[in-house]
Amino acid sequence: MLEKYYAKVKGIVHKCRKNYYLHLWEKEDWDQEGMICLYELLDSHPELVEKEKKLYVYFKTKFRNRILDTVRKQESQKRRLDRMAYEEVGEISHRLPEGGLWLDDYYAFHDLLDTYRRKLPQNKQETYERLWADERFKGRKSLLRELKVVFKGW
Missing domain, CATH: 1.10.10 (Arc Repressor Mutant, subunit A)
Structure with a gap:
């Protein structure tokens, strides 16, 4: 049942994927995060199953906020040590500080x-x-x- 509703909101996930960069995230990671977000949303608001327009609005808001939180965490100064250490410098040189x-x-x-x-x-x-x-x-x-x-x- 979740896949049926996810198929309806998948476009929102893929649009966010184009607009925001998350380090080491691939398409499958975005889909997984979208499904988790949708599950949590439908769990807390089961009435959205019947109200498709509201589902789109609620999901878009919840998913974008979730992604923005992840972007903020990724870019925060005190979390720079959380980043993966196995990258080659040649691949990330454009992001190294001057x-x-x-x-x-x-x-x-x-x-x-x-x-x-x-x-x-x-x-x-x-x-x-x-x-x-x-x-x-x-x-x-x-x-x-x-x-x-x-x-x-x-």
Whole structure:
């Protein structure tokens, strides 16, 4: 029975998914949260089963408020440590706060990368460029392992 009513309000869930970003949430997570929200709503207001227009309004309000609470929690300063720690910096670099390396470390870092790139044979230089463009290719992991060895002493 819940699936029947969820099919009616699923559009609200997917519109919210387009409007708000929740870290590590996929489509299935949004659907699950929508179903939980709908269950709680119908549990506390069973009369909404008969009043379809009211169901849409109540669900939209309840679901959006629930998502906004989750977004606030995600973005709050004191909860930054709750975020997952296993992300690669290349994937989240656009969200890192400004500052980063000190100027001398920045130049040393790029000098080390340039030296490494110049020592590579031509065919590996192309894969190196593809790595920095965040492309997926065969040999990516081995190149990352090589770079890890290069940076080990740094």
